[in-house]
Every structure is written in structure tokens, then in C-alpha cells.
Amino acid sequence: MHMTKHLPNILTLIRVALIPVMILFFYLPFEWSRFMACWVFVAASITDFLDGYFARKHKTFSKFGAFLDPVADKLTVTTALVILLQDHPTILMMIATAVIIGREITISALREWMAELGERSAVNVAMVGKVKTVFQMMAIGFLLYEADLWFIPVYQIGLVLLYVAAGLTLYSMYVYLRAAWPMMKE
Missing domain, CATH: 1.20.1280 (Monooxygenase)
Known part of the structure; x- marks a missing residue:
């Protein structure tokens, strides 16, 4: 139960941690780097779905999660858009x-x-x-x-x-x- 209670916030923190990984892959000079940046973004998007799913399923809402989830979403999307615009x-x-x-x-x-x-x-x-x-x-x-x-x-x-x-x-x-x-x- 203890881990279940914190799982949505852990997933949200993982989403934030994936942002620099996405940036790194995007700018690596390899043929496969864009592919990996895409999959890191997809993984971050999946955590966005899963954190909400687990929070609803286990009724584990927290003030920290309510604050962090939309911030993580905006950071992920904004970062991706800025690197795409720069490209x-x-x-x-x-x-x-x-x-x-x-x-x-x-x-x-x-x-x-x-x-x-x-x-x-x-x-x-x-x-x-x-x-x-x-x-x-x-x-x-x-x-x-x-x-x-x-x-x-x-x-x-x-x-x-x-x-x-x-x-x-x-x-x-x-x-x-x-x-x-x-x-x-x-």
C-alpha cells in the first residue's frame, strides 16, 4: 500500500527526469538519436497517463502531486516544442x-x-x-x-x-x- 500511495508522484518525477534525457538524445549526432528522443517523449507521455490512472484507481491524491503533475506536463511539452522550433x-x-x-x-x-x-x-x-x-x-x-x-x-x-x-x-x-x-x- 505504501508504494501504491506514492506511485503517481514517482511517475510524475520520472517524467520530469526524462526531460534532460530527451534533450540529450535530440542533440546527439547519431542517426538513431531523434528516434530515441521520440521514445523518451512517448515514455514521458505514458507516465502522464499512468500517474492519473493510478491516482484515481487507488484514490491517492496529494497536494504535491496536484502541483507537480501540471508542471511536469508543461515542462515536457514546452521543452519539446522549443527544441523542435530551434531545429x-x-x-x-x-x-x-x-x-x-x-x-x-x-x-x-x-x-x-x-x-x-x-x-x-x-x-x-x-x-x-x-x-x-x-x-x-x-x-x-x-x-x-x-x-x-x-x-x-x-x-x-x-x-x-x-x-x-x-x-x-x-x-x-x-x-x-x-x-x-x-x-x-x-
Whole structure:
């Protein structure tokens, strides 16, 4: 039981620890390095799913976990987007990266402000936020992998998924801001 209680937080800490590993693999000068960076990102994404799953299954919620989980998510996604942007600095990649990172900062600040007002539940995670996350994780995985797989243009698919994720990001930010708007007008 003791290990089960701490498993979600351990998985979240592993996700944070995987960030420098992903960076290292991304920049290693080997043919297989992007492949490994992709798989480290996939492993981090799986820990994101598993920590929530185990926390719900075993009803082991902690204040530390509630703080660390979204921070780990944002650090992982932001780091991956920044290294991808640095690797392919195009205007569309910059716009998508700025939209996704800007939304994360905006919604984090909004949630903190709403919590101070005692209205935290007004900006709970919406389904569009979950769908956005799925597109975002798939896009980043494809972009990190980069190489074509047989006849499949992996990087181009990743770009399309990233643009869809950016659109969903804007929409989800609108949903959160609309929910908070009544308190903002006061």
C-alpha cells in the first residue's frame, strides 16, 4: 500500500527526469538519436497517463502531486516544442509554439487567480483540453521522430497535427476564459 500511495508522484518525477534525457538524445549526432528522443517523449507521455490512472484507481491524491503533475506536463511539452522550433525555425512552427506555450501560461495564471477567488472549479479541465493534449502529444512525437516511415511522411503529419493542436489550444483557451469571464468583469 505504501508504494501504491506514492506511485503517481514517482511517475510524475520520472517524467520530469526524462526531460534532460530527451534533450540529450535530440542533440546527439547519431542517426538513431531523434528516434530515441521520440521514445523518451512517448515514455514521458505514458507516465502522464499512468500517474492519473493510478491516482484515481487507488484514490491517492496529494497536494504535491496536484502541483507537480501540471508542471511536469508543461515542462515536457514546452521543452519539446522549443527544441523542435530551434531545429526547424519556420513562421508556422513559431506561431504554433507561441500559441501553445502562451495558452499554458495564460491558463496557469487564470487557474491561480480563480483559486484565490475561491472559484477554481469554474476552470476545471474541459474535454476540449483533453482532446488538445492528445493532438499535441501525437504531434510532438511525430515531429521528434521526423524521419519518414516507409512511405508515410511522419514530419508533415506531425506538422498538421501540431496546427490542429494549436487551433484546439486557442479554442480551449476561449472555453476557459469564457467560464472565468463573469468573475473577471466584477
